[in-house]
Amino acid sequence: MEFTRDNFQNEIKTFRAQMKPDLVSIAEKSLTLEKRGAVGIIWFDQHEEKANKLSSANMVRFFELLCQVEDDANLKALLVISKKASIFIAGADIGEIRTLASGSTSSDSLMKLQSVFTYLERMKIPSVAAIHGASMGGGTELALACDYRMVSDSPQTKIGLPEVLLGLIPGWGGTQRMPRLIGLEKSLDLILTGKTVDGIRAKKMGLVDKVVPQEYLLEKALAYANELAVSGKKRQFGSRPLKEKVIGSIPGGVWFVCDQAKKQVMQKTHGNFPAPLAAIDVIRKSYGGSIDEGLKIEADAFIKLMVTPESQNLIHVFYLNEGVKKDKGVQEKITPKEIKHAGVIGAGVMGGGIAQLFAGKGVRVRMKDIHWDAIAKGYEAAQKIFKKLVDRRRMKPSDMDNAMARIEGSTDFAGFRHLDLVVEAAVENLEIKKNIFKELDSKMDPGAILATNTSSLSVTELASVTKHPERVVGMHFFNPVDKMPLVEVIYGEKSSPEAIGSIVSFSKALGKTPIVVKDAPGFVVNRILGPYLNEAVHLLMEGVRPTDMDRVMEKFGMPMGPCALLDEVGLDVASKVSHVLYGAFGERMKSPEAMAAVVTEKRLGKKVGLGIYRYEKGERKEDLSLLEVFKPKQRASDLTDEVIVRRLVYLMINEASRCVEEKLVRQVSDIDVGMIFGTGFAPFRGGLLKYADTVGAEVIVSDLDIFARKYGDRFKPSKLIQEYSVNRTKFYS
Ligand SMILES: NC(=O)c1ccc[n+]([C@@H]2O[C@H](COP(=O)([O-])OP(=O)(O)OC[C@H]3O[C@@H](n4cnc5c(N)ncnc54)[C@H](O)[C@@H]3O)[C@@H](O)[C@H]2O)c1
Structure with a gap:
């Protein structure tokens, strides 16, 4: 169907009719239109919340206000601005994305809202987004659909498209409008990493048109909008920098840049994060083509990503973090002491x-x-x-x-x-x-x-x-x-x-x-890491090369493998912690004898330039003299990469389940928060115990039993995980 105002208005009307009335009413309170002379100002001020977000109801409301602006012949320019102290717009409503991903609502509706920004872009009058504070995801996409962007010079101003951090890609035009505005390479950098830039950097990149002191933002933005009201000047994409022209004109130029970007992503993520790869694919297919076609490609990719386990796990982690923000740490009502x-x-x-x-x-x-x-x-x-x-x-x-x-x-x-x-x-x-x-x-x-x-x-x-x-x-x-x-x-x-x-x-x-x-000894994170690091030393003695072990664990999603981690922590420090854990919990925490030998040989890790690895000018190198300390066996043929991962990870899960059993934390999610934010445990797996739930306690217990028979009692499953295996219970019930 052709994109016309009437067509689209009808679609949005039907969509609005299906929305809960209370949500519509909140949106009406959150987004308001003020008319100042020839300028229509749409204010974002999310009702009774700290952050503005782009829920479906807000998007519909925004569209209705755009129509009101257009219908008023006196209004010749549009200004979009926020009333919040340090937030422009924090992005789409992640709760809605979660609901959509669970399949209870049509994902089609979310993408229909993509057209609201197309509508904004094609309005006859010029538009300006005035940004102070965080402009994330959908907020940035809204700003990109405006003709011009003015930002405050405050360090609080941060502009970005962090969707990949939730396993998604920008779905409301970000992958289309950003490359058109600032070129391929700079936008890939922002879109693939989710990083943010401040106002001054954004100006340098060509992402925004003007930077002004925070206190004058409204005043300056109004003056700018008034100028535009007179000139009626819509955005014109300036001529591209030479590099962009070359990339666009040589056959395969875009493919080459995208291919390089893909290699970098693969190197960093080992292919564990589908979102940046999907973003590259969308940009590669759409760059230089028609925007309507590009938006369709973007929408299709977004919908596919939304239901991936990686995205759902990353959104789970997002909510764990939100939970921490709200948690006061104690049940009692207290007034926290001010620390100055x-x-x-x-x-x-x-x-x-x-x-x-x-x-x-x-x-x-x-x-x-x-x-x-x-x-x-x-x-x-x-x-x-x-x-x-x-x-x-x-x-x-x-x-x-x-x-x-x-x-x-x-x-x-x-x-x-x-x-x-x-x-x-x-x-x-x-x-x-x-x-x-x-x-x-x-x-x-x-x-x-x-x-x-x-x-x-x-x-x-x-x-x-x-x-x-x-x-x-x-x-x-x-x-x-x-x-x-x-x-x-x-x-x-x-x-x-x-x-x-x-x-x-x-x-x-x-x-x-x-x-x-x-x-309790080792608290939670070091206690769970203890058996993992000990097992790494066992595996080295069984003939696994440190580089092989680190590679498989990085592929699993750890930021670094256990051998590199041992060197970072320091083998003397790890050995001390292990000693304390052994004293407290006995045999299952006993570190292999070779660990003591490494310490005696003063192979203390990165700090002395020699540990499991050798360090030359900060670079990690395999060191054959390690063989003399470990005297490793020949690696057994059944000691596959998969077995290495399971031995290392299931030991952590087993210990974590003991921490749950002993009620060391108030909620299961605290263990996952601890492991993700304390060790970098693969966030796309949702955390250690979320991962245990994905695998299933029965599978883990069965493997632990096999490992216990083969490698020793340290693998004996804990009481709790055995119970979970029998009752088919999950940690996140
Ligand atoms: N290094 C780590 O990775 C790490 C991580 C978490 C916690 N910790 C803990 O933090 C603490 C410090 O560790 P670190 O790695 O910084 O050690 P460090 O050896 O680098 O520093 C310890 C400092 O304490 C000083 N010191 C010794 N006795 C003192 C005294 N009586 N009064 C005042 N200062 C004294 C020493 O002069 C030294 O400067 C330890 O309890 C350690 O377990 C260390």
């Missing part, structure tokens, strides 16, 4: 990172160590991280100076009396830590929270040396602190809900993802 001044004990790898994180978020930090040179190193480490942010234009140099000025060093407890929180990150030694806690207890205000970053020691035991054990908690960051999102918030036997809730709230303010975990 904090202390860090120990200025080593972790202490330096923690101080940097705090200072970057506006918290004043006192970093205490026993040596001045350690403090200097911690200070340097913090500065290096800030410097990188400045180099990448993620931070202004003046903000870096201010942040560094928030960090003070000391070798005594001067000034600790006034701190709201202290995080102890000294060496992993119980006696040293106990002494530190005794001192802190006497030196700090009784209302202050005392946290430890210990990886393996008992929070309850550390708290026992203080007069106020209720204010002692674990705040377990992961290395490197600036990159790893997870924080395990550990509650000891006497930790108060106020202390736990405050650390949960503070972790979120730091931009981290906290999960609340009961005090």
